[in-house]
Amino acid sequence: MADNTEKPGKGKPTRTQAGATSPATALPEGSILSAGALMPGAVGGALALGADVSGELAELAPSFGDILASIGRGVADSQTALDRGLVDTATTLSQSNITVVTDVVQELNDDGLPVPSATQLVTQNVSLINFVRPTAHQWSHVALRMDMTVGAVDNERGISVNSKTKSARATNVGLFFGFLGIGVSSFKEKSTFRSEESDFESNWAEGRVLMDALLQPRNVDGFDPPAEVSIGPQIFMALGSVQETLNSGVVTARSTDIVITVRKANGAVNPTVTIDVDPGPFDLSFATADGFTGNTTNAAGQCRITLSRNIPSPLFQRRVRGTVTATLGQIERSTTVSL
Secondary structure: OOOOOEOOOOOOOEEOOOOOEEOOOOOOOOOOOOOOOOOOOOOOOOOOOOOOOHHHHHHHHHHHHHHHHHHHHHHHHHHHHHHHHHHHHHHHHHHOEEEEEEEEEOOEOOOOOEOHHHOEEEEEEEEHHHOOOOOOEEEEEEEEEEEEEEEEEEEEEEEEEEEEEEEEEEEEEEEEOOOEEEEEEEEEEEEEEEEEEEEEEEEEEEEEEEEEEEEEEOOOOOOOOOOOOOOOOEEEEEEOOOEEEEEOOEEEEEEEEEEEEEEOOOOOEOOOOEOEEEOOOOEEEEOOOOOOEOOEOOOOOEEEEEEEEEOOOHHHOOOOEEEEEEEEOOEEEEEEEEO
16 A cells, blocks of 8 residues: 655745744754844844943043042141141140249358258249140142942843644555545644743942041241340450469469450440359459459449469460350350460
């Protein structure tokens, strides 16, 4: 018997949802089309990477400028506050007065011991800023750094498969061909449709701001001390020549005279005032002859002193320099003597 079965035709086209034509393939039910699948809006199965972060960057970019401007204004405002605080502190200190002891006058008895009842304290009312000086500060270094990261991921995938298969079969069996026979025919049709779609989208933005600042004392010049001008008596010192005492041709002593003249502020002579003299390393004596009255100025406003130095051995014949100071109240005059 002949089997006239009609086989399914190969090469019959099937169409996907996107309309592309591909060779007919009968997919068993439940199969997955992966690598060769097409997705809507894509070409040849490529991933749809259409992510764009330009918008995020445009929104975040001004934030760095805002932060920089805010920190700049903050540094300027804080520096202004520091300077204002310095001025306020200096003003408060200068207006606060305290009493300090400047001198201690102590009287000694004949045994060289202090007399407690005769001790005098010389005090002065001065401003507190003379002892406490405020420190000026400044921002010497301010650095700002900002790191910003913006990212986005866009992933899209789609699969759509529509397949259809047909089959037909016919069978004839007969006892006597042409007169008696049994014919069997069967038809079978199967359709499969599968659709799969997935979308994925992710975006992020992160940033970090680092600031490095250094606040330290400011190098400022202090006020120059006020010039002190005294209006009152003046002291003048006139040095005489050096006299040497010889003993067998060896110098055993040297001496010199100094005439001290005191005048009033108007230039007139200043008699009967007491002069204190610090002779330094030399011996001192006041003249009481020739019209001089010891350490009190005479009618011409003068007194004369003699400075001397003994030389006990030729080994000490080298001259010695010293400073001699004459004092009248708060007025001082100094000169250098070499004996």
